[in-house]
């Protein structure tokens with residue numbers, strides 16, 4: 516499962532930040548997951564709960580924010596956020612659009628437990 520490797524690198528990143536900040540623990544990990552990233556939020560959560568054991572993030576809560584598809588239209592120049600997964604501009608109906616958001620997954624913020 517592809518979420519397992521994502522979580523392993525996510526936890527690596529979290530541990531690195533925690534160490535740099537001399538944290539005792541991690542309270543919250545916030546990630547943003549794009550609808551087109553191919554990451555399933557519930558699988559990500561499951562993988563996180565499995566792999567956090569034995570790491571500095573073992574008591575951490577994972578918060579997943581889903582980022583919707585964002586498009587920029589080459590015809591009318593407007594940007595939009597969409598519920599549906601298609602490339603149609605909701606303003607002018609053009610298909611001449613570029614995806615500008617919703618494709619990636621990234622670590623958005625971390626709440627660390629410090630002294």
Ligand SMILES: [Zn+2]
Nearest residue numbers: 588591604607
């Ligand atoms: Zn348009």
